[in-house]
Amino acid sequence: MRPTLFLLSVLSGCLRSALAVWIDMEGLPDTGLNTSSWVTGVLPDLTTDIWDLNDMQIAAKNVLAPKYYASYRTGALNEFTYQANLNIYSKVRLNGFSFRDVSNMNVATTILGYNFSQPFFIAPAADAGHANKSAEASLAEAAGKAGILYAPSISSTLSIEKIAAAGQPGQVMFHQEYIWANKTRLVDELHRIKASGFKAIFLTVDNTGINGIRTRSMRFNDDTDTDTGHAANFDLQSLAAFRNLTTLPIVPKGIKTWQDARTCMELGFPAIYVSNHGGRVLDGAPTSVEVLMDIRQNAPEVFDNMEVYADGGVRRGTDAIILLALGARAVGLGRPAMFANIWGEPGVSRMISLFAQEFYTSLQLMGVSDVHALNTSYVNTNQIVPLTLS
Numbered sequence: 001m002r003p004t005l006f007l008l009s010v011l012s013g014c015l016r017s018a019l020a021v022w023i024d025m026e027g028l029p030d031t032g033l034n035t036s037s038w039v040t041g042v043l044p045d046l047t048t049d050i051w052d053l054n055d056m057q058i059a060a061k062n063v064l065a066p067k068y069y070a071s072y073r074t075g076a077l078n079e080f081t082y083q084a085n086l087n088i089y090s091k092v093r094l095n096g097f098s099f100r101d102v103s104n105m106n107v108a109t110t111i112l113g114y115n116f117s118q119p120f121f122i123a124p125a126a127d128a129g130h131a132n133k134s135a136e137a138s139l140a141e142a143a144g145k146a147g148i149l150y151a152p153s154i155s156s157t158l159s160i161e162k163i164a165a166a167g168q169p170g171q172v173m174f175h176q177e178y179i180w181a182n183k184t185r186l187v188d189e190l191h192r193i194k195a196s197g198f199k200a201i202f203l204t205v206d207n208t209g210i211n212g213i214r215t216r217s218m219r220f221n222d223d224t225d226t227d228t229g230h231a232a233n234f235d236l237q238s239l240a241a242f243r244n245l246t247t248l249p250i251v252p253k254g255i256k257t258w259q260d261a262r263t264c265m266e267l268g269f270p271a272i273y274v275s276n277h278g279g280r281v282l283d284g285a286p287t288s289v290e291v292l293m294d295i296r297q298n299a300p301e302v303f304d305n306m307e308v309y310a311d312g313g314v315r316r317g318t319d320a321i322i323l324l325a326l327g328a329r330a331v332g333l334g335r336p337a338m339f340a341n342i343w344g345e346p347g348v349s350r351m352i353s354l355f356a357q358e359f360y361t362s363l364q365l366m367g368v369s370d371v372h373a374l375n376t377s378y379v380n381t382n383q384i385v386p387l388t389l390s
């Protein structure tokens with residue numbers, strides 16, 4: 001080797017090791033992800049490096065500006081609920097049965113009567129544009145290609161109309177809405193949501209008037225104003241009045257107690273969405289696993305009278321199976337889709353297909369050929385202390 005070439009190769013070797021990134025994996029399950037060849041700010045290769053949803057989170061941490069990673073990643077206060085969302089699934093055991101014919105698998109289902117290819121969906125999350133300039137368009141497109149539900153946030157980067165237009169022909173999407181104090185805004189948005197073809201409203205009711213204090217994210221932000229524009233006086237009367245504002249089906253999102261679940265049932269809602277908002281509002285709120293168990297114990301009729309959706313910390317196909325076995329009809333993914341969107345639509349599509357593969361292989365290994373057969377006989381929750389203490 002000529003001396004100059006030798007020098008160059010030594011130099012580039014030094015440069016590579018200087019750039020080689022060490023990333024704090026945040027205690028996520030260690031599946032051998034090797035980031036030593038990654039360069040900070042550069043997208044890792046989607047098909048060679050990325051094998052599960054946790055990999056996508058680490059890739060997003062490598063690529064996004066720290067303030068944007070923090071804004072997606074943050075929970076409220078101590079993040080006890082954020083961590084509990086991730087960890088609760090390790091306390092549930094799955095019962096797998098042998099001597100079953102699983103040569104023909106079905107995971108397709110209906111959500112509010114609409115057909116979808118999978119019982120999991122992309123949950124509403126604000127500001128997808130911080131990950132990629134395609135923003136919510138890539139989420140709509142990937143969901144449409146895969147035949148799954150997407151419900152964009154009312155705090156999206158793109159407008160209601162632009163997101164609708166990014167869908168595939170005939171694609172069914174729902175839309176999230178907040179309980180704005182400004183009624184003109186509510187009426188206007190609900191009208192636009194319906195006119196744009198969205199089929200139902202996820203009405204988020206868990207951050208009344210105020211947001212959780214998200215320390216991890218606030219560190220990057222001069223604006224510490226937690227006023228959200230949401231009505232702080234949103235009571236049952238307001239809920240009744242809200243129902244008069246649209247003919248679309250309304251699904252209250254952010255249900256955290258069996259009492260509220262039962263109230264929604266008594267009021268005749270077609271569905272509820274059990275969620276602690278990814279641990280971003282009330283720190284200390286229970287996980288969806290605990291809330292579903294609590295509804296089962298105290299108001300099991302809820303599951304017979306309405307559909308129940310749930311989310312929080314779902315990162316593996318097995319997590320979704322647990323929520324479905326406890327009575328959820330469909331399961332939402334929040335952060336994973338936002339992180340996957342650093343690659344735009346191909347990232348979100350890979351996220352969906354990796355997750356779908358984990359989901360159906362685990363079902364098949366459990367001896368469940370049809371997702372609708374899942375029930376509590378498939379889960380062992382002995383390690384979870386019942387939420388009701390008395």
Ligand SMILES: Cc1cc2nc3c(=O)[nH]c(=O)nc-3n(C[C@H](O)[C@H](O)[C@H](O)COP(=O)(O)O)c2cc1C
Pocket residue numbers: 071072073085123124125126153154155176204253275276277278279280311312313314332333334335336338
């Ligand atoms: C960055 C981010 C923004 C969110 N924005 C909204 C929102 O605008 N409306 C809403 O109802 N929920 C919002 N959520 C909550 C999600 O809908 C969902 O409940 C939560 O992310 C599920 O937990 P997971 O992220 O662990 O999957 C947001 C969550 C994240 C992470």
Ligand SMILES: *[C@@H]1O[C@H](CO)[C@@H](O)[C@H](O)[C@H]1NC(C)=O
Pocket residue numbers: 034035036037
């Ligand atoms: C990670 O990959 C680098 C090369 O890219 C290699 O040198 C290193 O041994 C790998 N580390 C582990 C733990 O496999």
Ligand SMILES: *[C@@H]1O[C@H](CO)[C@@H](O)[C@H](O)[C@H]1NC(C)=O
Pocket residue numbers: 115
């Ligand atoms: C939904 O799926 C069912 C069963 O596969 C089918 O009979 C029905 O036509 C589908 N509905 C729509 C609107 O595609």
Ligand SMILES: *[C@@H]1O[C@H](CO)[C@@H](O)[C@H](O)[C@H]1NC(C)=O
Pocket residue numbers: 182183184185188
């Ligand atoms: C209420 O919402 C409407 C429609 O979005 C807007 O034009 C108006 O400025 C808002 N009013 C207040 C007081 O913010």
Ligand SMILES: *[C@@H]1O[C@H](CO)[C@@H](O)[C@H](O)[C@H]1NC(C)=O
Pocket residue numbers: 237240241244
């Ligand atoms: C809803 O609309 C109906 C019919 O227009 C009306 O009778 C009722 O009082 C309204 N309810 C509320 C809470 O506004």
Ligand SMILES: *[C@@H]1O[C@H](CO)[C@@H](O)[C@H](O)[C@H]1NC(C)=O
Pocket residue numbers: 043132133134138342343344345346
């Ligand atoms: C955004 O996604 C597109 C694909 O849709 C991709 O080509 C591009 O690299 C991504 N943008 C950034 C800034 O990473």
Ligand SMILES: *[C@@H]1O[C@H](CO)[C@@H](O)[C@H](O)[C@H]1NC(C)=O
Pocket residue numbers: 373374375376377
């Ligand atoms: C759950 O499903 C199994 C298999 O389909 C059935 O035998 C069992 O009775 C069901 N158990 C409950 C608790 O519903």
